[in-house]
Amino acid sequence: MGKRGHCKEHLRQFSDYIDGELAPDICAQLEAHLQECRDCQVVMNTLQKTIDLYQVAEGEETLPEGVRSRLFARLQIAQSTGKKPGE
Amino acid sequence: MSAARQFPSEFVDRLIAGDGQAFNELVDQTSAGIYGLGLRMLGNAQDAEDMLQETFLKAHNALRGFEKRSSLYTWLYRIATNEALMMLRRRKSEFHFDSEPVTQEEAENGEEVVDWCCLPEKEFISEETRSELTRAAVKLSNALRMVFLLRDVRGFSTRETAEILQVNEEVVKTRLVRARVKLRDELSGYFRERLQGQGNNG
Numbered sequence: 647m648g649k650r651g652h653c654k655e656h657l658r659q660f661s662d663y664i665d666g667e668l669a670p671d672i673c674a675q676l677e678a679h680l681q682e683c684r685d686c687q688v689v690m691n692t693l694q695k696t697i698d699l700y701q702v703a704e705g706e707e708t709l710p711e712g713v714r715s716r717l718f719a720r721l722q723i724a725q726s727t728g729k730k731p732g733e
Numbered sequence: 734m735s736a737a738r739q740f741p742s743e744f745v746d747r748l749i750a751g752d753g754q755a756f757n758e759l760v761d762q763t764s765a766g767i768y769g770l771g772l773r774m775l776g777n778a779q780d781a782e783d784m785l786q787e788t789f790l791k792a793h794n795a796l797r798g799f800e801k802r803s804s805l806y807t808w809l810y811r812i813a814t815n816e817a818l819m820m821l822r823r824r825k826s827e828f829h830f831d832s833e834p835v836t837q838e839e840a841e842n843g844e845e846v847v848d849w850c851c852l853p854e855k856e857f858i859s860e861e862t863r864s865e866l867t868r869a870a871v872k873l874s875n876a877l878r879m880v881f882l883l884r885d886v887r888g889f890s891t892r893e894t895a896e897i898l899q900v901n902e903e904v905v906k907t908r909l910v911r912a913r914v915k916l917r918d919e920l921s922g923y924f925r926e927r928l929q930g931q932g933n934n935g
Contacts, residue, residue, distance in 0.1 A: 661910040688848045695850050696917040697885050704886045709765040713782050720786050
Protein backbone atom coordinates (compact mmCIF):
# COMPACT_ATOMS: atom_id res chain seq x y z
CA MET A 647 0.00 0.00 0.00
CA GLY A 648 1.07 3.55 -0.55
CA LYS A 649 2.28 5.76 2.23
CA ARG A 650 0.03 8.37 3.71
CA GLY A 651 2.61 11.03 4.32
CA HIS A 652 1.66 13.77 1.92
CA CYS A 653 -0.32 16.78 2.87
CA LYS A 654 -3.96 16.41 1.87
CA GLU A 655 -4.78 20.04 2.44
CA HIS A 656 -2.73 20.84 -0.68
CA LEU A 657 -4.89 18.85 -3.10
CA ARG A 658 -6.98 21.83 -4.17
CA GLN A 659 -3.82 23.90 -4.57
CA PHE A 660 -2.21 21.25 -6.77
CA SER A 661 -5.18 21.41 -9.07
CA ASP A 662 -5.13 25.21 -9.20
CA TYR A 663 -1.35 25.14 -9.71
CA ILE A 664 -1.73 22.85 -12.72
CA ASP A 665 -4.26 25.29 -14.15
CA GLY A 666 -1.97 28.26 -13.44
CA GLU A 667 -4.66 29.76 -11.24
CA LEU A 668 -2.81 30.12 -7.95
CA ALA A 669 -2.11 33.60 -6.59
CA PRO A 670 1.63 34.39 -6.91
CA ASP A 671 2.35 34.36 -3.16
CA ILE A 672 0.54 31.05 -2.60
CA CYS A 673 2.23 29.64 -5.66
CA ALA A 674 5.65 30.54 -4.21
CA GLN A 675 4.73 28.94 -0.88
CA LEU A 676 3.57 25.78 -2.60
CA GLU A 677 6.72 25.54 -4.71
CA ALA A 678 8.83 25.94 -1.56
CA HIS A 679 6.83 23.18 0.09
CA LEU A 680 7.24 20.92 -2.93
CA GLN A 681 11.01 21.32 -2.69
CA GLU A 682 11.05 19.69 0.70
CA CYS A 683 8.10 17.27 0.58
CA ARG A 684 8.70 14.33 -1.70
CA ASP A 685 5.26 12.81 -1.18
CA CYS A 686 3.62 16.02 -2.36
CA GLN A 687 5.93 16.08 -5.38
CA VAL A 688 4.78 12.60 -6.30
CA VAL A 689 1.12 13.46 -5.89
CA MET A 690 1.52 16.64 -7.96
CA ASN A 691 3.41 14.86 -10.73
CA THR A 692 1.03 11.93 -10.94
CA LEU A 693 -1.94 14.31 -10.90
CA GLN A 694 -0.49 16.14 -13.90
CA LYS A 695 0.35 12.86 -15.62
CA THR A 696 -3.21 11.62 -15.10
CA ILE A 697 -4.59 14.63 -16.95
CA ASP A 698 -1.97 14.27 -19.72
CA LEU A 699 -2.88 10.61 -20.28
CA TYR A 700 -6.56 11.38 -20.78
CA GLN A 701 -5.74 14.22 -23.15
CA VAL A 702 -3.44 12.06 -25.25
CA ALA A 703 -5.93 9.17 -25.36
CA GLU A 704 -8.69 11.50 -26.51
CA GLY A 705 -6.62 13.33 -29.11
CA GLU A 706 -6.86 10.51 -31.62
CA GLU A 707 -10.63 10.36 -31.74
CA THR A 708 -12.51 10.91 -34.98
CA LEU A 709 -16.11 10.43 -36.03
CA PRO A 710 -16.62 6.98 -37.62
CA GLU A 711 -17.82 7.35 -41.21
CA GLY A 712 -21.02 5.38 -40.61
CA VAL A 713 -21.94 7.62 -37.70
CA ARG A 714 -21.33 10.70 -39.81
CA SER A 715 -23.43 9.53 -42.74
CA ARG A 716 -26.34 8.45 -40.53
CA LEU A 717 -26.18 11.80 -38.75
CA PHE A 718 -26.35 13.74 -42.00
CA ALA A 719 -29.12 11.48 -43.31
CA ARG A 720 -31.20 12.15 -40.22
CA LEU A 721 -30.51 15.87 -40.29
CA GLN A 722 -31.42 16.10 -43.95
CA ILE A 723 -34.75 14.41 -43.31
CA ALA A 724 -35.41 16.73 -40.42
CA GLN A 725 -34.47 19.79 -42.45
CA SER A 726 -36.64 18.91 -45.42
CA THR A 727 -39.74 18.00 -43.42
CA GLY A 728 -39.32 20.60 -40.71
CA LYS A 729 -39.69 17.88 -38.11
CA LYS A 730 -39.04 18.76 -34.54
CA PRO A 731 -36.72 16.61 -32.42
CA GLY A 732 -38.39 13.63 -30.84
CA GLU A 733 -41.14 13.43 -33.45
CA MET B 734 -4.74 23.26 -23.05
CA SER B 735 -6.94 26.09 -24.12
CA ALA B 736 -9.90 26.04 -26.40
CA ALA B 737 -9.92 28.82 -28.97
CA ARG B 738 -13.35 28.09 -30.34
CA GLN B 739 -14.95 31.29 -31.43
CA PHE B 740 -16.87 31.03 -34.63
CA PRO B 741 -16.74 34.12 -36.86
CA SER B 742 -19.73 36.37 -36.27
CA GLU B 743 -20.84 36.20 -39.91
CA PHE B 744 -20.83 32.38 -39.75
CA VAL B 745 -23.09 32.51 -36.69
CA ASP B 746 -25.38 34.94 -38.51
CA ARG B 747 -25.65 32.52 -41.43
CA LEU B 748 -26.57 29.72 -39.03
CA ILE B 749 -29.25 31.82 -37.38
CA ALA B 750 -30.61 32.73 -40.81
CA GLY B 751 -31.04 29.00 -41.56
CA ASP B 752 -28.14 28.55 -44.02
CA GLY B 753 -27.97 24.77 -44.58
CA GLN B 754 -24.38 24.78 -45.78
CA ALA B 755 -23.24 26.66 -42.69
CA PHE B 756 -25.06 24.12 -40.55
CA ASN B 757 -23.31 21.25 -42.30
CA GLU B 758 -19.99 22.96 -41.63
CA LEU B 759 -20.91 23.33 -37.98
CA VAL B 760 -21.73 19.63 -37.80
CA ASP B 761 -18.45 18.67 -39.42
CA GLN B 762 -16.41 20.87 -37.14
CA THR B 763 -18.03 19.84 -33.88
CA SER B 764 -19.53 16.36 -34.23
CA ALA B 765 -16.39 14.32 -33.44
CA GLY B 766 -15.93 16.15 -30.14
CA ILE B 767 -19.56 15.76 -29.16
CA TYR B 768 -19.59 12.10 -30.14
CA GLY B 769 -16.42 11.55 -28.07
CA LEU B 770 -18.07 13.20 -25.09
CA GLY B 771 -21.08 10.92 -25.59
CA LEU B 772 -18.90 7.84 -25.71
CA ARG B 773 -17.14 8.78 -22.47
CA MET B 774 -20.35 9.77 -20.69
CA LEU B 775 -22.67 7.02 -21.90
CA GLY B 776 -20.18 4.20 -22.34
CA ASN B 777 -21.41 2.75 -25.61
CA ALA B 778 -21.45 3.68 -29.29
CA GLN B 779 -25.20 3.37 -29.89
CA ASP B 780 -26.15 5.74 -27.09
CA ALA B 781 -23.39 8.15 -28.14
CA GLU B 782 -24.78 8.17 -31.67
CA ASP B 783 -28.34 8.77 -30.44
CA MET B 784 -27.09 11.61 -28.27
CA LEU B 785 -25.18 13.09 -31.20
CA GLN B 786 -28.21 13.03 -33.48
CA GLU B 787 -30.56 14.47 -30.87
CA THR B 788 -28.08 17.23 -30.11
CA PHE B 789 -27.88 18.44 -33.69
CA LEU B 790 -31.61 18.06 -34.29
CA LYS B 791 -32.31 20.21 -31.27
CA ALA B 792 -29.58 22.67 -32.20
CA HIS B 793 -30.98 22.96 -35.71
CA ASN B 794 -34.44 23.74 -34.44
CA ALA B 795 -33.26 26.15 -31.78
CA LEU B 796 -30.66 28.07 -33.80
CA ARG B 797 -33.08 30.73 -34.97
CA GLY B 798 -33.57 31.75 -31.37
CA PHE B 799 -29.84 31.82 -30.56
CA GLU B 800 -29.19 35.20 -28.97
CA LYS B 801 -25.38 35.32 -29.00
CA ARG B 802 -25.26 35.87 -25.25
CA SER B 803 -22.99 32.85 -24.92
CA SER B 804 -20.62 31.46 -27.53
CA LEU B 805 -22.14 29.12 -30.06
CA TYR B 806 -19.73 26.44 -28.92
CA THR B 807 -20.81 26.48 -25.28
CA TRP B 808 -24.45 26.74 -26.38
CA LEU B 809 -24.05 23.59 -28.49
CA TYR B 810 -22.31 21.74 -25.69
CA ARG B 811 -25.06 22.75 -23.29
CA ILE B 812 -27.54 20.95 -25.54
CA ALA B 813 -25.22 17.94 -25.80
CA THR B 814 -24.53 17.65 -22.07
CA ASN B 815 -28.22 18.03 -21.24
CA GLU B 816 -28.99 15.27 -23.70
CA ALA B 817 -26.35 12.95 -22.22
CA LEU B 818 -27.40 13.62 -18.64
CA MET B 819 -31.05 13.09 -19.55
CA MET B 820 -30.21 9.74 -21.14
CA LEU B 821 -28.28 8.71 -18.05
CA ARG B 822 -31.17 9.66 -15.79
CA ARG B 823 -33.61 7.76 -17.99
CA ARG B 824 -31.34 4.74 -17.98
CA LYS B 825 -31.11 4.85 -14.21
CA SER B 826 -34.87 4.96 -13.73
CA GLU B 827 -35.42 2.19 -16.30
CA PHE B 828 -33.03 -0.22 -14.68
CA HIS B 829 -33.56 0.90 -11.10
CA PHE B 830 -29.88 1.39 -10.56
CA ASP B 831 -28.79 2.29 -7.10
CA SER B 832 -28.56 6.00 -6.70
CA GLU B 833 -25.20 7.57 -7.36
CA PRO B 834 -22.72 7.33 -4.55
CA VAL B 835 -23.00 11.00 -3.65
CA THR B 836 -21.44 10.63 -0.24
CA GLN B 837 -18.56 8.68 -1.70
CA GLU B 838 -18.15 11.39 -4.28
CA GLU B 839 -17.59 13.88 -1.50
CA ALA B 840 -14.77 11.86 -0.02
CA GLU B 841 -11.70 12.46 -2.06
CA ASN B 842 -8.81 10.25 -1.19
CA GLY B 843 -5.49 11.32 -2.63
CA GLU B 844 -3.61 8.98 -0.36
CA GLU B 845 -1.86 6.76 -2.84
CA VAL B 846 1.73 7.98 -3.02
CA VAL B 847 3.34 5.94 -5.74
CA ASP B 848 5.68 7.57 -8.24
CA TRP B 849 4.63 5.97 -11.50
CA CYS B 850 5.63 8.85 -13.79
CA CYS B 851 8.98 7.10 -14.37
CA LEU B 852 7.41 4.09 -16.08
CA PRO B 853 8.55 3.61 -19.69
CA GLU B 854 6.42 5.45 -22.27
CA LYS B 855 5.11 2.21 -23.79
CA GLU B 856 3.28 1.53 -20.53
CA PHE B 857 1.23 4.67 -21.03
CA ILE B 858 0.14 4.04 -24.58
CA SER B 859 -0.76 0.36 -24.30
CA GLU B 860 -4.27 -0.92 -24.97
CA GLU B 861 -4.43 -2.13 -21.41
CA THR B 862 -3.71 1.36 -20.07
CA ARG B 863 -6.32 2.79 -22.40
CA SER B 864 -8.91 0.38 -21.00
CA GLU B 865 -7.80 1.32 -17.53
CA LEU B 866 -8.38 5.00 -18.30
CA THR B 867 -11.92 4.19 -19.37
CA ARG B 868 -12.54 1.95 -16.37
CA ALA B 869 -11.34 4.64 -13.97
CA ALA B 870 -13.49 7.33 -15.62
CA VAL B 871 -16.60 5.17 -15.52
CA LYS B 872 -16.23 4.91 -11.74
CA LEU B 873 -16.71 8.65 -11.35
CA SER B 874 -20.19 9.97 -10.72
CA ASN B 875 -21.84 11.53 -13.77
CA ALA B 876 -21.39 15.03 -12.38
CA LEU B 877 -17.65 14.61 -11.78
CA ARG B 878 -17.04 12.81 -15.06
CA MET B 879 -18.81 15.52 -17.04
CA VAL B 880 -16.76 18.31 -15.49
CA PHE B 881 -13.52 16.40 -16.04
CA LEU B 882 -14.35 15.71 -19.68
CA LEU B 883 -15.33 19.29 -20.41
CA ARG B 884 -12.40 20.91 -18.59
CA ASP B 885 -9.48 18.53 -19.05
CA VAL B 886 -10.36 16.58 -22.16
CA ARG B 887 -12.31 19.10 -24.23
CA GLY B 888 -10.31 22.03 -22.90
CA PHE B 889 -13.15 24.34 -21.91
CA SER B 890 -12.28 26.99 -19.34
CA THR B 891 -13.81 27.01 -15.86
CA ARG B 892 -16.14 29.81 -16.94
CA GLU B 893 -17.21 28.04 -20.11
CA THR B 894 -17.80 24.77 -18.25
CA ALA B 895 -19.91 26.62 -15.68
CA GLU B 896 -21.90 28.15 -18.52
CA ILE B 897 -22.43 24.80 -20.22
CA LEU B 898 -23.56 23.04 -17.06
CA GLN B 899 -25.42 26.05 -15.64
CA VAL B 900 -23.63 25.89 -12.31
CA ASN B 901 -21.32 28.42 -10.71
CA GLU B 902 -17.56 28.39 -11.24
CA GLU B 903 -16.82 27.29 -7.69
CA VAL B 904 -18.87 24.13 -8.27
CA VAL B 905 -16.86 23.42 -11.41
CA LYS B 906 -13.56 23.87 -9.57
CA THR B 907 -14.58 21.67 -6.67
CA ARG B 908 -15.84 18.89 -8.93
CA LEU B 909 -12.73 19.11 -11.08
CA VAL B 910 -10.39 18.65 -8.11
CA ARG B 911 -12.40 15.65 -6.92
CA ALA B 912 -12.48 14.09 -10.36
CA ARG B 913 -8.76 14.56 -10.92
CA VAL B 914 -7.83 13.20 -7.51
CA LYS B 915 -10.10 10.19 -7.86
CA LEU B 916 -8.74 9.36 -11.29
CA ARG B 917 -5.19 9.77 -10.05
CA ASP B 918 -5.91 7.41 -7.17
CA GLU B 919 -7.40 4.82 -9.49
CA LEU B 920 -4.50 5.03 -11.92
CA SER B 921 -1.98 4.93 -9.08
CA GLY B 922 -3.42 1.61 -7.97
CA TYR B 923 -3.10 0.25 -11.48
CA PHE B 924 0.40 1.59 -12.17
CA ARG B 925 1.65 0.46 -8.76
CA GLU B 926 1.08 -3.09 -9.97
CA ARG B 927 2.83 -2.33 -13.25
CA LEU B 928 5.80 -0.99 -11.30
CA GLN B 929 5.90 -4.11 -9.18
CA GLY B 930 5.75 -6.20 -12.35
CA GLN B 931 8.72 -4.28 -13.69
CA GLY B 932 10.66 -4.95 -10.52
CA ASN B 933 9.93 -8.66 -10.78
CA ASN B 934 11.04 -8.74 -14.38
CA GLY B 935 14.39 -7.32 -13.49
